[in-house]
Amino acid sequence: MSTLIYWLGGVFLPLFPLSMAFNVLFSRVRNAKLRVALLLVWPQLGLSLAYMAHRPIPVWCLVLALFTSVLYAFRAIGLREVGQWIGYLATSAWALLWVGLFTHSEPNVVRLYAVGFSLPLMLLTLLGARLERGFGAAYTGLYGGLAQTVPRMSGVLVGVVLAIVAAPLFPAFSAMLGTVIVTTPTMPLAALTVALVWLLWTWAGVRLLQGLIVGPADGSKAADLSLASTWAYVAVLVLLLAGGFYLTGDLP
């Protein structure tokens, strides 16, 4: 029974190749609100399933989780479509939650890590939808120069991507730092793998930003974020920073 639960958990806390289920679903769902809900609920379901098993996580699960995380982080550096990018980064990040389960981290903390990974991805989903409405597609290298044409949205985009790639002091930073620190003394190879994933996220994030906001303005006219929307995004980012502070204080 517990093995079955783990396999089911492998769909929600993605383990390759079960991880494909989430990415197929995420690419089929085109509605931004549904995507946002999916990003929030999916890993929490996985965590609930994993905690239902009441047994230590087998080593193969951990190995597969780390492999999945590296695989999707690596594949994300070659992506240009924002929606796919979100799906891959979510897969890579959620797979790392298995490390928290394996090392018996506090369940509430692991759930908060999951929220910390998901929230900025949800914000990017909303921004991606806005890009699709304004430019016809959310695709890097297609128009570029957003910093010139829609400066407010670019500023928010930078903040959101930094939160996703686990820059200090966002919650994902605490999650990554906590994961590396917990694994370093007992599983140095796992720690090195997590560090590699972190590095690949940075690469993927910079490529996304460079493909969207950098470059001369191409003359396309799109409405920038309103002042109210900008403040709303900034408020969520500040909330994330506060969460990051809280989680940093809660490091092992």
Add this chain to the structure above:
Amino acid sequence: MTMEQLVVAVVALPLVSALLVHMSCARLGRRVARVSVTLSVITFSLAAVLLATAVVHGASGQIALAGSWGIFLFDPLSALMATVIAGISLIVHVYSVRYMAEEAGYGRFFVLLDIMTATLLAMVAAGDLITLLIAWHLIGVLLYFLLGQDTRSHAAHRYAFWTLITYRFGDMPLVLAAGLLYHAYGTWSLTQIFTQIAAGPAVHSFFGIPLTGLVAGLVAVAAFARSAQFLLHTWLPYTMAGPTPVSALMHAGIVNAGGFLINRFAPVFVHTHGVLPWVFIVGLVTALIGSTLMLTQNDIKKSLGYSTMGQMGFMIMECGVGAFSLAIFHLISHGLFKGTLFLGAGGVINAARRDDGVPKDALYTFVVEKRPARVRRPWILMAAITLAVPVSILIVAHSLVGENYFQQQGAVVLLFFGWITGAQLIFATYRMRTGNLWRLVALSILSFTVIVVGYTLISHAFDLFLYPDEAFRQQIYTAANIGALRFDVLVGLVTALIVGGWVLTYYSEQNGSGRSGHHGRVWLTFYALISREFYLTDLFSRLSRALLATATRLNVLLRWV
């Protein structure tokens, strides 16, 4: 207000400035820079008070803002570095007021500059591993955006990315070191960790490796990435597309953080065996390659970048021989002179457009065009003097003072090699301006006496200030000891390298620049290798393209899900 609270104020003020600039940017326009400059002046003044207090009364204290993390130290190293950073930041702020006036994103630039200043100050004052890691990581991120200030320029962002990814690579060893230290000692506080290490340095090991050695090795790798050591250096010469004030700040106050980090972890390094000699070798290779590449670049900005690489190599070498405080002196002096060079570059170029003012005499051809001096007789005499003086002192000290004297005083040996290599430049400079040979010799020796004595005195003063405990200073030199045989072989090798260089120059001067046959081909191959920067940049670019192509192929293979 206590000194510890003052440290917090020094870190917080630039953050307040960033917030004020951001909020008042739309209203004040270009005048917003005044806010930033004013708060920079206050930050520098407070940092100077910290340093003055540390010099007069000593410094030892800490303040914790968030329990187990958010600890800030008030110690000699943090007080000194905070003053240097606040000072350089202030100069860069003042310079940027007019320099950036015509650029887009004026307010954003000052916000980023202020946050960078705060982060650098937090890094040098960090008293726990988490705060240090946050600041260490954040510097790379902020530098990326400062270098990419011009959001229209793809080139600026491409090279900013090189910097970011190298810095991120360097973050990882520090994170791993933090994990090991926390697991072993159960605290994030650097002071507590160092106290426990001092009480029992050999208590902990990791898979049979002494923990102190492993942590020191990881810290050293983090320092190498930050200070552009060989193989992790390719980003440095290419980051000139960013604004000049950012280049100045980077070369004066960011790239030398490696030297600071090694000093901060000095209590770990003193309990290692064999780590510091490796640090020395990495620094030596970097200094040689950086200086060689600097000489062969025809792009003045890349040349400056490689000059910094060579200087950073020298700074790491100083750490490697146990001259930790000398490395701090070096990073400060290098920061000041390189910052001056960058900030003065615009004015010099502007003046040179009207009239370069440089007489096309022998000095010009030697220094600028790098052609050897024509007159050989005093050149040989000078070579003999510069080689004979350090070698005879080395022999006398070995026999009279004690066999171990030079192993413990590696810094002095470094100065001797500085003497030998620098001698040629000073000699040539004097030679070309004077007809009197004896005056030339006297002036050269006087110059070097002033430099060596001054450098030694200052380094001693830094030693006393940063490491007042003499036993600890001795421990550092002991950790850097490489044994008599290795030491002598190393000295012999470096001497042979320098003398070989002289002989080669002499030979080429005698035979002119024309080469033919096999020697010519070898020389051309060597020159191509150097001028193409050992093909490392091409290699890294090709590697990153291959990785991107592999990622895309994988995506196609797995049908993009």
